[in-house]
Amino acid sequence: MAGRKPRPKIDGTLTVENLVNRWLDAKHKRMDSGELSPLTWRGYRHLGAIIVDALGRTRAAADIGPDDFGKLRAVFASKWGPAKLATAVTHTRAVFKWGYQAGLLATPQRFGDDFGKPSTKTMRQARAAKGPRMFQQSDLLAIIAAADVNAGAMVLLGINGGIGNTDLALLPISSIDIDGGWLNLPRAKTGINRRIPLWSETVDAIRDVLAHRPEPKRGNEGLLFLTQTGANLVKGRSGSLVAGLFQKAATAAGVTGRVFYDLRRTFATVADGARDPVAVSALLGHAPKSGDMTAIYRQAIDDTRLRNVVDHVHDWLFPVATDVLVQEDVDVRGQAAEDPLAVAVARCRAAIEASEGPTRKTLESCWLAELENARQHPRGSAAERIVEVWGAKT
Numbered sequence: 001m002a003g004r005k006p007r008p009k010i011d012g013t014l015t016v017e018n019l020v021n022r023w024l025d026a027k028h029k030r031m032d033s034g035e036l037s038p039l040t041w042r043g044y045r046h047l048g049a050i051i052v053d054a055l056g057r058t059r060a061a062a063d064i065g066p067d068d069f070g071k072l073r074a075v076f077a078s079k080w081g082p083a084k085l086a087t088a089v090t091h092t093r094a095v096f097k098w099g100y101q102a103g104l105l106a107t108p109q110r111f112g113d114d115f116g117k118p119s120t121k122t123m124r125q126a127r128a129a130k131g132p133r134m135f136q137q138s139d140l141l142a143i144i145a146a147a148d149v150n151a152g153a154m155v156l157l158g159i160n161g162g163i164g165n166t167d168l169a170l171l172p173i174s175s176i177d178i179d180g181g182w183l184n185l186p187r188a189k190t191g192i193n194r195r196i197p198l199w200s201e202t203v204d205a206i207r208d209v210l211a212h213r214p215e216p217k218r219g220n221e222g223l224l225f226l227t228q229t230g231a232n233l234v235k236g237r238s239g240s241l242v243a244g245l246f247q248k249a250a251t252a253a254g255v256t257g258r259v260f261y262d263l264r265r266t267f268a269t270v271a272d273g274a275r276d277p278v279a280v281s282a283l284l285g286h287a288p289k290s291g292d293m294t295a296i297y298r299q300a301i302d303d304t305r306l307r308n309v310v311d312h313v314h315d316w317l318f319p320v321a322t323d324v325l326v327q328e329d330v331d332v333r334g335q336a337a338e339d340p341l342a343v344a345v346a347r348c349r350a351a352i353e354a355s356e357g358p359t360r361k362t363l364e365s366c367w368l369a370e371l372e373n374a375r376q377h378p379r380g381s382a383a384e385r386i387v388e389v390w391g392a393k394t
Contacts, residue, residue, distance in 0.1 A: 066112025
């Protein structure tokens, strides 16, 4: 009840800290058995620290009531948006439910009406306020061009098959059929096996990573992506260093407001145009919905369907280019050399000439056709895209 003085800690009393630690120990065992990912466990540990700090580490767990949970929800809301707030509420309820089911709490906890998840309307409004979370084709190509060997391959894998940060940080070399052009990889979050056809640009980028891969430290011998010192990319509560490598490339390309995971969102959005939702879901590693017996019984998706989807995304990212290299200067119809289009064309051509390997192939696949189009139509949309991406930044 309101105004009640909390019971102090006494010997033998289960405190909030004891309860959270016991719950984390149980989750750690799930991680050790392979039933829980290290990233998820680190998220639990971070949430547990907030719960203990907000409720009081020496408070008796059984003494926590609706008022306390209402204050805890306010702490969550001050840190996170609606989506993560909803997750925090759900997991906190799980902690106390686990305590009761494990026999540590004599009665189920009373959370009160104030300790609920944000409404569906609030969640929709939050998503709408962020706007579409996907890349424009020109921005994505600029990032690939600006990326280093590792980051470039990661971006291509992300848009080629919707592969997320953690899966890339732990990507085993053995999962890649580099000669056949396939990736066979279970999704860490769901355990669903994925079979992803790889574009030639992606295969070339992977070969480049292997050619420049440093000597791995012990325990990292099988991983594709390593730091310069041979360590793995799994580090910190965020789960991996992939996000940082991506942001470095995005900043160099002048692209803001996007995160690496938006590649997965972009893949899903563009792939939807292939009109094969079953194949798209298989490529993304989505778990079947409860009761979807067809999905549960389905043992495999035909390779042709998978390839059709990734080819559709490829054609969006790399429009079919002319087979004639642009050797002459773009005709800017008598405009001065300092004209924005002339400057942008020069920068684009210089970047192509200075690049090599998969980066050059990527640039040529996209921009040779655009350069030719701009030569013929200097006031057209291709010219506008060239100026937007390659023009001098103010």
